[in-house]
Amino acid sequence: MPMITDTKALAAFCQRLSLESFITVDTEFMRERTYWSQLCLIQVAGSSEAFAIDPLAPGMDLTPLFDLLADEKVLKVFHAARQDLEIFLQLAGSLPKPLFDTQVAAMVCGFGDSIGYEPLAAQLANAKIDKSMRFTDWSIRPLSDKQIKYALADVTHLRVVYEKLAAKLHANGRLSWLDDEMAELTSPSTYQTAPQDAWKRLKSRSGNAKFLNVLRELAAWREQEAQDRDIPRQRILRDEAIMEIAANHPATIADLARTRGFGKGMAEGKMGTAILDAIVRGLAAPEANAPKIADRIDVPRGLAPVVELLKVLLKMKCDQHEVAQKLIAGSSDIEAIAVDDNADVPALKGWRREVFGEDALRLKHGGVGLAFCTDGRKLRLIPLDGRE
Secondary structure (H helix, E strand, O other): OOEEOOHHHHHHHHHHHOOOOEEEEEEEEEOOOOOOOEEEEEEEEOOOOEEEEOOOOOOOOOHHHHHHHHOOOOEEEEOOOHHHHHHHHHHHOOOOOOEEEHHHHHHHOOOOOOOOHHHHHHHHHOOOOOOOOOOOOOOOOOOOHHHHHHHHHHHHHHHHHHHHHHHHHHHHOOHHHHHHHHHHHOOHHHOOOOHHHHHHHHOOOOOOHHHHHHHHHHHHHHHHHHHHHOOOHHHHOOHHHHHHHHHHOOOOHHHHHOOOOOOHHHHHOHHHHHHHHHHHHHHHOOHHHOOOOOOOOOOOOOOHHHHHHHHHHHHHHHHHHOOOHHHHOOHHHHHHHHHOOOOOOHHHOHHHHHHHHHHHHHHHOOOEEEEEOOOOOOEEEEEOOOOO
């Protein structure tokens, strides 16, 4: 099977691909035992050739590949790119560009929310993907021909998927609809978790300043520890334990040892000392500087039916325009629109406003109504404000 295991062969392959208009890219990695993803295999295809690249091969230097990924003359096509991009940012220090994510494009083209590669390839490339190797250990060498064949299928069929999606986007004039999502995917800040911001992962609903200050310090300590030791954060300290410690802020080793799932041995070790130090820092922090929890939208009494009606309109509009609801608005966005005509949500901006936002406001204020078509199978808008 086509496998590149040395830098010279990689450089020659990348040189050939630098003449292509687009390439397709995928990775296989392991993350169960590490904080940073362990890159085990890279699959890349051009118009007429595809290779698996072994980053674990002795002496392998991935610089030629990183240079290709940075070449702005060549479009890089991924499916559900976020985890792949995080790996390349961590290893190369930069993100591939320009970028096209077929999962995002598929949402714009009416294939539903976050469609997987297997069903998308089946629909657009008439491909049957063998997923029997989905949970294989990609770090073990040598890889079998079956493993390599499986991995390459993720980039060979992707060529056809991309070409058909791109043609559809050009035909319906929706290429610009991808801009916001591509901008997020190609922003390094999307993948960088500063330890001081790690508390946001815990999704606390408490607004207590003392609790939040301690939570921030504990989460920052855990995140830094996980990064430094390259092990999953949950193996340092589970989320539930962090929340309990932040709520009770124990002052002694004995108090800390009472934390469920923590134990006396852990409390008496270096970890216990580090946690108590984090608690002290959190308690000493000014309450005015505590993290701010985003206010939950308080939907006034009587507006719940409006929210539900707007959800029906969203479903109708997305079916009509063949676009995924996830790209237009979520439940919190709908609630925000029900409460405030000028809510700062994507659904009231740009193409989303044209597709949904404008009619959402008209429906809210009685400018349009919803009715069944005569066949009783579809909904339609009825203008009530003199506008079409």
